[in-house]
Amino acid sequence: MPTSSTFYEQVYELVRLIPRGKVSTYGIIAERLSVRSAARMVGWALNKADLAKVPAHRVVNRNGELTGKLHFLTPDTMREMLETEGITFRPDGSVNLEQHLFRFIRS
DNA sequence: GACATGACGGCAC
């Protein structure tokens, strides 16, 4: 087993909190994990994630672009899943964060 | 152990 599965699990746990119809960003998740400016790690973790258990399609970059779509079954899978959940897209194909960004509730 | 790479983000030019 990995020396520290905590990082993966914390990322997955946060991603699982994102409800249908909402999305979050790599940067916000990284910040929530107190690993600021290490958004790359979030993407890396999601790449190794079990897509059946983690709604990785709900994580986009800061501009609302589906930068991880190539890691799904087909390049259109990510967008299709989001559309099914009610996400609307801009003409350029990016998600309207103003409307769909999920804000984590802090305790 | 050095070096490149990656589902990113911020800031300098």
Next chain:
DNA sequence: AGTGCCGCCATGT
């Protein structure tokens, strides 16, 4: 406003 560089940190070579 577009482009580029650097920081971040785990992995593979």
